[in-house]
Amino acid sequence: MLRSGPKDPAVDPRMLERILSGDFRSVARLLTWVENEIPAATAYLRELFSYTGRCFVAGVTGPPGSGKSTLVDRLAAYYRVNGKRLGILAVDPTSPFSGGAILGDRIRMQSRSVDPGTFIRSMATRGHLGGLARSTSDALLVLDAAGFDTVLVETVGVGQDEVEIARTAHVTLVLLVPGMGDDVQAMKAGIMEIGDIFVINKADRPGVERVETQVKTLLALARRSDGWEMPVVRTIASEDAGTQECVQAIEKYRDFLRASEIQKSRSVEVERERLLDLVRSRSVQRLLVDQRMAAKLDELAQRVADRQVDPYSAAEELLRGLEVKL
Amino acid sequence: MLRSGPKDPAVDPRMLERILSGDFRSVARLLTWVENEIPAATAYLRELFSYTGRCFVAGVTGPPGSGKSTLVDRLAAYYRVNGKRLGILAVDPTSPFSGGAILGDRIRMQSRSVDPGTFIRSMATRGHLGGLARSTSDALLVLDAAGFDTVLVETVGVGQDEVEIARTAHVTLVLLVPGMGDDVQAMKAGIMEIGDIFVINKADRPGVERVETQVKTLLALARRSDGWEMPVVRTIASEDAGTQECVQAIEKYRDFLRASEIQKSRSVEVERERLLDLVRSRSVQRLLVDQRMAAKLDELAQRVADRQVDPYSAAEELLRGLEVKL
Numbered sequence: 001m002l003r004s005g006p007k008d009p010a011v012d013p014r015m016l017e018r019i020l021s022g023d024f025r026s027v028a029r030l031l032t033w034v035e036n037e038i039p040a041a042t043a044y045l046r047e048l049f050s051y052t053g054r055c056f057v058a059g060v061t062g063p064p065g066s067g068k069s070t071l072v073d074r075l076a077a078y079y080r081v082n083g084k085r086l087g088i089l090a091v092d093p094t095s096p097f098s099g100g101a102i103l104g105d106r107i108r109m110q111s112r113s114v115d116p117g118t119f120i121r122s123m124a125t126r127g128h129l130g131g132l133a134r135s136t137s138d139a140l141l142v143l144d145a146a147g148f149d150t151v152l153v154e155t156v157g158v159g160q161d162e163v164e165i166a167r168t169a170h171v172t173l174v175l176l177v178p179g180m181g182d183d184v185q186a187m188k189a190g191i192m193e194i195g196d197i198f199v200i201n202k203a204d205r206p207g208v209e210r211v212e213t214q215v216k217t218l219l220a221l222a223r224r225s226d227g228w229e230m231p232v233v234r235t236i237a238s239e240d241a242g243t244q245e246c247v248q249a250i251e252k253y254r255d256f257l258r259a260s261e262i263q264k265s266r267s268v269e270v271e272r273e274r275l276l277d278l279v280r281s282r283s284v285q286r287l288l289v290d291q292r293m294a295a296k297l298d299e300l301a302q303r304v305a306d307r308q309v310d311p312y313s314a315a316e317e318l319l320r321g322l323e324v325k326l
Numbered sequence: 327m328l329r330s331g332p333k334d335p336a337v338d339p340r341m342l343e344r345i346l347s348g349d350f351r352s353v354a355r356l357l358t359w360v361e362n363e364i365p366a367a368t369a370y371l372r373e374l375f376s377y378t379g380r381c382f383v384a385g386v387t388g389p390p391g392s393g394k395s396t397l398v399d400r401l402a403a404y405y406r407v408n409g410k411r412l413g414i415l416a417v418d419p420t421s422p423f424s425g426g427a428i429l430g431d432r433i434r435m436q437s438r439s440v441d442p443g444t445f446i447r448s449m450a451t452r453g454h455l456g457g458l459a460r461s462t463s464d465a466l467l468v469l470d471a472a473g474f475d476t477v478l479v480e481t482v483g484v485g486q487d488e489v490e491i492a493r494t495a496h497v498t499l500v501l502l503v504p505g506m507g508d509d510v511q512a513m514k515a516g517i518m519e520i521g522d523i524f525v526i527n528k529a530d531r532p533g534v535e536r537v538e539t540q541v542k543t544l545l546a547l548a549r550r551s552d553g554w555e556m557p558v559v560r561t562i563a564s565e566d567a568g569t570q571e572c573v574q575a576i577e578k579y580r581d582f583l584r585a586s587e588i589q590k591s592r593s594v595e596v597e598r599e600r601l602l603d604l605v606r607s608r609s610v611q612r613l614l615v616d617q618r619m620a621a622k623l624d625e626l627a628q629r630v631a632d633r634q635v636d637p638y639s640a641a642e643e644l645l646r647g648l649e650v651k652l
Contacts, residue, residue, distance in 0.1 A: 042638055049636035264631070271637060272627035276610050278641035279648075283609035284602050286645070301598035305590070310375035311597060312368055315604035319612070322605075323649050 003050075008043040016047055022085060022147045024119055031121055034138045045138055048145035055087075055144035058250060059166050061155045061194065062175025067201045070237040071175065071246070072154050078247045079150045080117055087119045087143040087151040091136055091165060119148065133164035134277060140168065166194045168270050170263070171253050173197045173246070176215060178207035196230060197249045203234035203242065226262050228253065286322060293321055329376075334369040342373055348411060348473045350445055357447055360464045371464060374471035379593075381470035384576060385492050387481045387520065388501025393527045396563040397501065397572070398480050404573045405476045406443055413445045413469040413477040417462055417491060445474065459490035460603060466494065492520045494596050496589070497579050499523045499572070502541060504533035522556060523575045529560035529568065552588050554579065612648060619647055 002017045018026035033041035058075070062068050072088060079086050123136050136153065143151050155165055166172045174195035198215055200208060212232060219230050231249050235242030257263040287293045300314040328343050344352035359367035384401070388394050398414060405412050449462050462479070469477050481491055492498045500521035524541055526534060538558060545556050557575045561568030583589040613619045626640040 046636045046638045049638075050633050053633050268627050268631045271630040272623065274637050275623060275627055275630065275641050275644060276613075278637060279613060279644050280606040280610055282641055282645055283648075284606055287602075287605060297598065297601060301594050301601055304597040304601065305594045307376050307379050310372045311600050311604060312372045312375075315601055315608055318601060318605050319608055322609075 006043075006047045008046065010040045010043040011047050016044065019044070019048065019142065019146050020051060027119065027142060027146050028121070030142050031123075031139050034142065035123065035135050037135075041138070045141055048141060052141050052144040055140070055148050056150045056254065057140055057153060057169045057171075058150065059153045059155065059169030059172040060175065061166060061172060062199075062201075063177075066175040066177045067237045068154050068175055071173075071199065071201060071235060071243075072152050074235075074237050074240050074243040075152060075246065075250075076115075076118055078243060079152070080115065083117070084149045085117060085119075085147060087148040088121070089136060089139060089143075089151060089153045090120070090122045091132065091153060091155040119143070134281070136165050137168050137274065163194060164273075167273070170257065171196045171250055173199050173250070175199050175201050176211055177202045178205040178211050196228065196253050197246075198230060198232045199235055199242075199246060200232065201235045201237050204236050204239075208234065226260065228256055283322065287318060293318070296321055332369075332373045334372065336366045336369040337373050342370065345370070345374065345468065345472050346377060353445065353468060353472050354447070356468050357449075357465050360468065361449065361461050363461075367464070371467055374467060378467050378470040381466070381474050382476045382580065383466055383479060383495045383497075384476065385479045385481065385495030385498040386501065387492060387498060388525075388527075389503075392501040392503045393563045394480050394501055397499075397525065397527060397561060397569075398478050400561075400563050400566055400569040401478060401572065401576075402444055404569060405478070409443070410475045411443060411445075411473060413474040414447070415462060415465055415469075415477060415479045416446070416448045417458065417479060417481040445469070460607070462491050463494050463600065489520060490599075493599070496583065497522045497576055499525050499576070501525050501527050502537055503528045504531040504537050522554065522579050523572075524556060524558045525561055525568075525572060526558065527561045527563050530562050530565075534560065552586065554582055609648065613644060619644070622647055 002013065002020060006013055006016055015026055015029075019030060030041065030044055033044070060068050060072050060075070069090070072090075076086055076088060121139065123132065123139060140151060140153070153165060153169055172194050174197070176198060178200065198219070200212055200215070212234070215232055219232070224230070231252075233242060233245045233249050235246055237243070287297060297318060300309065300317065303309045304311050304314050328339065328346060332339055332342055341352055341356075345356055356367065356370055359370070386394050386398050386401070395416070402412055402414060447465065449458065449465060466477060466479070479491060479495055498520050500523070502524060504526065524545070526538055526541070538560070541558055545558070550556070557578075559568060559571045559575050561572055563569070613623060623644060626635065626643065629635045630637050630640050
């Protein structure tokens with residue numbers, strides 16, 4: 001499958017070949033490098049990029065306890081038919097206060113990794129801002145190049161990182177549950193921006209009509225400029241009820257995207273954001289690897305702390321230094 | 327109080343004077359500019375910076391429902407004695423799924439804004455990554471220059487943004503509640519990094535011994551390199567019980583910071599991070615305001631979306647363009 005030998009000596013052509021052929025162990029190893037920001041990861045991503053662009057990414061987000069993992073399992077069973085290769089990325093915000101939920105998810109994930117055609121991975125942040133969104137979008141490129149037809153991305157839906165992740169998915173399902181009541185009202189605009197399909201899970205619980213009415217009222221107020229009418233689907237994921245309706249809604253949206261120019265302009269927008277994010281992180285990296293500039297940074301940080309210079313002027317000085325240097 | 331006239335014509339010397347004298351309305355207006363990233367905000371921050379460095383910042387963080395707002399109210403009453411000026415910043419993650427809690431907080435905040443010597447402000451993100459941490463740290467500079475002796479920063483403690491915010495505080499209180507049980511175990515290292523003082527609120531509830539034992543066990547394992555022994559304080563904020571012990575723990579830590587060189591090296595570290603953050607955002611701003619570079623970005627985003635070039639090479643090209651241009 002490898003079209004030509006890698007340009008970068010840091011890239012092992014055999015490992016590259018194994019990733020392109022979808023070997024789970026090699027894919028998993030590269031994802032670990034991506035998560036830990038090993039420099040070689042970028043060299044691999046550079047080589048793999050031309051093989052990407054075919055994978056369909058569906059995001060599933062919702063509050064804790066809404067049954068995301070269960071629904072993702074049900075969807076996975078559908079997308080695994082006909083020998084299709086499926087990936088699942090479970091995104092961990094690794095917040096100091098959500099450790100419990102994450103541990104629980106991990107245990108559940110082990111139980112579902114029995115299907116040998118499904119690649120499951122938990123993505124965790126290494127603790128710096130934007131790191132999670134970046135490593136997840138890089139992981140999607142790896143799975144795409146590795147020939148996965150579909151990737152389901154499961155996020156807890158708290159925090160800005162996950163909103164960014166939702167933007168890179170082709171379709172995003174937002175899970176709600178009966179009893180959320182007034183919370184739905186409070187979700188307001190943010191959630192409408194993210195969701196393409198709304199799923200009321202645990203639909204056998206009391207209050208299902210109420211939450212459905214509320215969502216539909218909100219959706220009626222939030223007409224999308226692209227003309228897509230956001231459907232509301234009821235499911236009981238634990239009993240596999242409504243899964244087919246869910247898949248149909250996803251496929252209907254996929255057809256809608258294909259028929260319009262939206263997918264094209266969206267992917268340009270995604271790449272634009274990716275480039276800006278890279279410019280952000282690379283400018284700082286360049287500064288830190290340059291000994292003279294790194295020393296300048298330390299000196300200016302000291303002077304700012306001593307109130308001898310303001311941080312805005314100091315940052316300008318660093319940017320000017322970068323220009324001259326590089 | 328103004329030592330010299332502003333250098334930047336965008337800065338109105340009368341508004342600057344009013345901010346320095348602590349006028350609530352002028353402070354509030356500048357904070358709105360900061361939140362909305364109005365360019366003039368930077369001009370003001372530049373002028374105000376030399377007046378900063380005297381304010382004491384205490385962060386209070388904990389899971390939803392742990393009673394942060396109530397404890398902050400109690401602490402506020404202590405720090406308001408002797409005509410001291412107090413600020414409260416309540417940081418909203420504005421997650422699509424936490425809208426409810428935020429609304430509740432806002433309503434509560436209105437009820438506590440009765441004390442005319444206390445400035446209360448809710449900080450919300452404008453939806454891009456890192457925006458909340460940046461605007462909160464800028465808001466702290468404004469309150470500092472405006473002569474506030476103490477600022478209490480209340481965060482929900484979910485998401486990376488808030489971890490960053492905790493780093494800029496002089497002291498951070500982490501709230502726990504009985505019944506969190508195994509969750510405390512799951513918190514692991516993350517929380518130890520953030521917290522200087524641990525508060526078990528709602529200490530009249532069953533399970534208080536259990537959570538206290540668990541926290542103390544974890545703290546015993548996580549010795550800090552600076553020698554500070556993290557105290558565990560019990561409170562019942564709703565009844566104002568334990569508030570004094572809380573304040574004493576804060577003041578003890580403050581003395582500890584003063585006696586050591588830690589505060590100095592920490593503030594250099596905070597300014598270093600601020601500078602790197604500014605370099606990150608300014609490099610992208612420079613790219614976007616330059617018409618030729620902005621066009622180059624759009625062209626490259628299109629080519630990346632078409633898989634004609636990989637994003638890493640495209641980002642390098644943009645960085646080279648920035649060097650030549652500026």
